[in-house]
Amino acid sequence: MKIAIASGKGGTGKTTVAVNLALSIPNSHLIDCDVEEPNCNLFLNKELEPIGSSKVTVPNIDEELCTYCGKCSQMCRFNAIATLPEKVILFPTLCHSCGGCILVCPEHAISGKEKCTGIVSRSADMEDHPRLYEGVLNIGESMASPVIKELKRWIEPNISTIIDSPPGTGCPVMTTLEDTDHCILVTEPTPFGLHDLSLAVEMVKIMNIPFGVIINRSEEGNSIIEEYCDKENIDVLMKIPLNKRIAELYSQGIPFVEEMPEWKERFSALFKNIVNGKELA
Amino acid sequence: MEREILSFIQEHSQWKGTGMKELVVISGKGGTGKTTITASFAAMAKNAVIADCDVDAPNLHLLLRPKIMETHAFYGMDKAKIDLERCNECYNCQNSCNFDAIDENLIVNQHKCEGCGVCEYVCESDAIKMVTKISGNVFRSATNHGTMVHAELGIGEEASGKLVSAVKERSRSIALENENDLIITDGPPGTGCPVLATITGAHLALIVTEPSLSGMHDLERVLQVTEHFEIPAIVCINKYDINENNSRTIEAFCHERNIEVVGKLPYDTSTNLAMMEETTIIEYSQNVLSEGIKALWERVVSELEKQ
Secondary structure, three states, rough: OOEEEEEEEEOOOHHHHHHEEEEEEOEEEEEEEOOOOHHHHHOOOOOEEEEEEEEEEEEEEOOOOOOOOOOHHHHHOOEEEEEEOOEEEEEEOOOOOOHHHHHHHHOOOOEEEEEEEEEEEEEEEEEEEEOEEEEOOOOOOOOHHHHHHHHHHHOOOOOOOEEEOOOOHHHHHHHHHHHOEEEEEEOOOOHHHHHHHHHHHOOOOOOOOOOOEEEEEEEEOOOHHHHHHHHOOOOOOEEOOOOOOHHHHOOOOOOOOHHHHHHHHHHHHHHHHHHHHHHHH | OHHHHHHHHHHHOOOOOOOOOEEEEEOOOOOOOOOHHHHHHHHHOOOOOEEEEEOOOOHHHHHOOEEEEEEEEOOOOOEEEEEEOOOOOOHHHHHHHHOOOEEEOEEEEEOOOOOHHHHHHHHOOEEEEEOOOOOEEEEEEEEOOEEEEEEEOOOOOOOHHHHHHHHHHHHHHHHOOOOOOHEEEOOOOOOOOHHHHHOOOEEEEEEOOOOOOOHHHHHHHHHHHHOOOOOOOEEEEHHHOOOHHHHHHHHHHHHOOOOOEEOOOOOOOHHHHHOOOEEEEHHOOOHHHHHHHHHHHHHHHHHHOOO
């Protein structure tokens, strides 16, 4: 069972939900796919060890052979190569590693060069609960998806796996959500939260992933999200109240299920409901 | 290498020497208050173009209520299309695709296809065409506070970085045309493609953080990004009073790195009330927060003048 935690809007509580949910499920694995800003381990403090890296192939030009014909620049649809009369400028961060430039070069002046764009690590202690896997995109690199793909290779079948997604609805999010069994969309009861939730809902519908909503920082008398979910026939799986104790624990980096065991039961029940729903379907 | 790119872009930019400045508001972590602050700046700026570069989850329009004046179709990356009638099943396309986007039945997976055109190039029977596709829109809109450029990306479309660049290009040409002296840009969270597209060519980045462990961690990473690309950065601590200890740690950290903390804003529930009224906090009320944002704006303007 692979459950992704996503949101549309940033800062709504994805990581909070992912960490607390993973802590409430026995033998779970937690995969932090927010490789631009991975935060799960701020709440778990696991000792991590590197286990892999995302490598992409970027062009390497032999200027001795190059005749500045410009075919590589014409081929490259990502504007990663500019050919000037006597110089070729590479923009490796724009390169998508398609290999087109290598194919078209009539002088065979271009070869592929491996470049590391990010690192994948996991709990050094294999008995950790949850066992944490984390990817980090190197500073200055633009493409998060190759790191996420490398990280997702470590997902084991038959293990309850919680996946923390990046915010938004772009490529990194879709790469994270691909092949997951269920998605939990975390939102907050504000107009921004509602707007971005509706974008995320459209995305998971297109990807055909079953989903439900968790309302974080929920307040009495504010039903902006419930009204939307009601109208759209979307399950509200849980409401986490705007609560001083929860906020304090968050700012200290303590997952609140550790101090408030009644929440561990709620998260555990939530997980069982999703699993049962899956079996019924 | 990145510096070379940056100087290349700055050398070739059309507005070089016009005196126009570009301010970007970014954060690393999402939900720290970028949009609330950007909208307030828009309400105070005298002669600015306002741009929303958070194209994945745009919110600025919810506070500035833009009236759309022009809509421009945005073309994302082309996608491969295979004409199976012409195909001789050589499978060169499948073998050459580095994105596993072509399956054994020679069907192109639209999400996996990155539009590189390698399949079209290697096809023996000229059966593959790269097809253009509208993947979103860029809008030029009127607001009470000046021209706004914003965008929408079609659901499931993936060219966020390219769309950010399209929003920036349009903002710059409008600013040139209208002789605006500033572009104020609301940026996306993170450190990847859309953020790099947003900060390229900016004169100053205002990083909005909050005194939580995540806020602090993400501030550190996004500062590494601005340093890497040599974009001058200043910091604002939003909701500084939710954990004053952490706020002091952020100040010490910034001091050590020679980064100016130009504002500390209190936690205030009036931001949500202003949001419900679809207006900026500056127009909504006169309180400690709106006064704090005004003082922050003064500081940002004087930092911009130095750039």
